[in-house]
Amino acid sequence: MIEVRDLRVRYAGRLAADVPELDVGAGECVAIVGESGSGKSTTLLSLLGLTQDAEISGHVRVCGVDVLAASPRGLREIRGARAALVMQSPQSALSPATRLGVLMRRALKLHGVGRGADRGGSLDEIMAESVAAVMLDRTILRRYPHEISGGQAQRFAIALAIALGAEVILADEPTSALDVTVQAEVVGVLRRLREQRGLALLLVSHDLALISTIADRVLVMKDGEVVESGPAARVLTEPAHPYTRELLEALP
Numbered sequence: 001m002i003e004v005r006d007l008r009v010r011y012a013g014r015l016a017a018d019v020p021e022l023d024v025g026a027g028e029c030v031a032i033v034g035e036s037g038s039g040k041s042t043t044l045l046s047l048l049g050l051t052q053d054a055e056i057s058g059h060v061r062v063c064g065v066d067v068l069a070a071s072p073r074g075l076r077e078i079r080g081a082r083a084a085l086v087m088q089s090p091q092s093a094l095s096p097a098t099r100l101g102v103l104m105r106r107a108l109k110l111h112g113v114g115r116g117a118d119r120g121g122s123l124d125e126i127m128a129e130s131v132a133a134v135m136l137d138r139t140i141l142r143r144y145p146h147e148i149s150g151g152q153a154q155r156f157a158i159a160l161a162i163a164l165g166a167e168v169i170l171a172d173e174p175t176s177a178l179d180v181t182v183q184a185e186v187v188g189v190l191r192r193l194r195e196q197r198g199l200a201l202l203l204v205s206h207d208l209a210l211i212s213t214i215a216d217r218v219l220v221m222k223d224g225e226v227v228e229s230g231p232a233a234r235v236l237t238e239p240a241h242p243y244t245r246e247l248l249e250a251l252p
């Protein structure tokens, strides 16, 4: 679902991310970890052609689309619907005076969901099913953004992605604003979705404890470079690079 080779992203000539290889298949979860400024978000945003003022080279395919060569129309086809970006504080992106159900219905109509014969069910059924898939009660659809918690907002953002038919979820620090119990809930939801629906997950996080509970593979970034990558179980228990050891030692 995601295939990256020799991705280099520069801002004003300065290298912000250099990723030789990154693959995420259906049903897999890959995590990018590293300290602030290491190039994690830059890598994630470049997968959807969302970096601003950046010079990008390399090869990036997401859901079969060659992102660096794609037209704006080609990019619109994958963004939002097939590959969804879940940000740290989705609440701030929600319109404050719009009930969540209205917002979801609008997004689905905009993307033509519920119109084709390919995904059966009315919009109401699709909405109810996606909300249930992230373990939220369907009454959430009647609420306004300020009436829900951070963890519920995060799960609603994931429900929206599912309702739109996302095959890939790109999540930037999805749980860092949440307390530990709520973090575990959001991670549990992501884990179920990848197991039950074969979603491909790419998570960006500085939280190694979180990563250890969900990721198959980990890329460790420092100053824009990938200093270590491999199976999560190996990287987190027998880190080969001193920087990864430092990150692990910094864990509470």
Ligand SMILES: Nc1ncnc2c1ncn2[C@@H]1O[C@H](COP(=O)(O)OP(=O)(O)OP(=O)(O)O)[C@@H](O)[C@H]1O
Binding pocket: 011, 016, 034, 035, 036, 037, 038, 039, 040, 041, 042, 043, 052, 053, 206
């Ligand atoms: N739009 C931009 N213009 C110029 N430089 C940028 C831009 N976005 C990011 N950078 C720089 O690129 C480098 C990598 O930033 P990036 O946001 O990818 O790091 P990060 O690992 O995601 O950090 P954080 O965890 O704080 O989000 C940093 O030096 C940052 O200052």
